[in-house]
Amino acid sequence: MDFQPILDEINDELRPRLGQVGGKVASYIPALARVSPQQFGIALRTCAGDTAAAGDAAVPFSIQSMSKVFSLTLAIRSLDEALWDRIGREPSGSAFNSLVQLESERGIPRNPFINAGAIAVADRLVSLGDAKAELLAMLARLCGEPIPIDAEVARSEADTGFRNTALANFMKGFDTLDNDVAEVLDVYFNQCALSMTCEQVACAAGYLCRDGRHPLAGTPVLSPAQARRVNALMLTCGTYDAAGEFAFRIGLPCKSGVGGGIMAVVPDRLTLCVWSPALDPTGNSLLGRQALELFVAKTGLSVF
Numbered sequence: 111m112d113f114q115p116i117l118d119e120i121n122d123e124l125r126p127r128l129g130q131v132g133g134k135v136a137s138y139i140p141a142l143a144r145v146s147p148q149q150f151g152i153a154l155r156t157c158a159g160d161t162a163a164a165g166d167a168a169v170p171f172s173i174q175s176m177s178k179v180f181s182l183t184l185a186i187r188s189l190d191e192a193l194w195d196r197i198g199r200e201p202s203g204s205a206f207n208s209l210v211q212l213e214s215e216r217g218i219p220r221n222p223f224i225n226a227g228a229i230a231v232a233d234r235l236v237s238l239g240d241a242k243a244e245l246l247a248m249l250a251r252l253c254g255e256p257i258p259i260d261a262e263v264a265r266s267e268a269d270t271g272f273r274n275t276a277l278a279n280f281m282k283g284f285d286t287l288d289n290d291v292a293e294v295l296d297v298y299f300n301q302c303a304l305s306m307t308c309e310q311v312a313c314a315a316g317y318l319c320r321d322g323r324h325p326l327a328g329t330p331v332l333s334p335a336q337a338r339r340v341n342a343l344m345l346t347c348g349t350y351d352a353a354g355e356f357a358f359r360i361g362l363p364c365k366s367g368v369g370g371g372i373m374a375v376v377p378d379r380l381t382l383c384v385w386s387p388a389l390d391p392t393g394n395s396l397l398g399r400q401a402l403e404l405f406v407a408k409t410g411l412s413v414f
């Protein structure tokens with residue numbers, strides 16, 4: 111299939127919708143509030159290594175919660191089954207930064223993709239070593255080039271991360287966090303502030319459509335079973351309380367971030383990344399969502 115004309119068509123169709131009613135750039139992180147909503151990019155990389163891109167696919171943006179896929183990958187590589195002692199695998203049905211379930215579920219987050227779950231993953235990574243350096247090294251290997259952390263975004267997250275601080279302290283209070291809260295949050299805020307382009311994300315996520323094999327080298331990043339599980343979690347939990355709607359309308363494992371990016375996997379075929387900063391009320395990119403719907407409609411690619 112020649113994907114380039116399809117991505118061009120999607121770009122042409124969606125550009126006029128930039129600035130449409132209902133979309134709002136994330137404002138609770140001041141450094142993200144300054145990003146222009148007038149941007150849209152889409153990029154993909156196939157299992158054979160072919161690429162296609164359109165729009166602002168080469169513009170770096172804050173990957174935010176898409177980083178949770180990469181931190182989860184690192185943690186699974188080291189801990190495998192032991193990771194699940196203190197992290198669940200069920201959709202939360204509530205907002206990504208919700209506190210309510212942690213209370214009744216005694217400090218065990220529902221899944222690794224809500225904020226509480228990703229903070230719990232960061233805690234495990236801190237126990238294993240220099241989490242920030244490991245994450246940067248893994249991403250550099252996956253992309254074939256170094257990936258920067260946007261220091262201003264990281265600072266902005268730390269300055270205004272009141273809910274995340276509350277989540278971490280709550281878990282600490284339940285004894286489900288091993289390390290110092292500040293140290294764990296530093297990893298979490300920095301991973302959210304990783305800055306990547308759609309093209310880089312589409313490449314880096316490539317192990318997810320290749321049964322865990324490295325997108326450039328072909329060596330194992332995850333075992334086939336582990337890669338399948340990450341995909342399953344993306345499908346059921348990757349877009350928070352919109353996961354059902356994403357499965358219904360798009361039918362691909364997806365992971366979104368409040369920077370406006372969404373990565374998606376077509377197993378055995380390709381990985382793609384869309385980006386447009388304005389979000390819908392569930393914290394998922396409004397145009398990104400529409401782009402994925404168009405992509406699936408035009409290509410017929412879906413896991414269902």
Ligand SMILES: NC(=O)CC[C@H](N)C(=O)O
Pocket residue numbers: 173174175176206207225267274302366367368369393
């Ligand atoms: N959904 C997201 O992308 C949330 C990430 C953001 N850094 C936060 O912690 O709130």
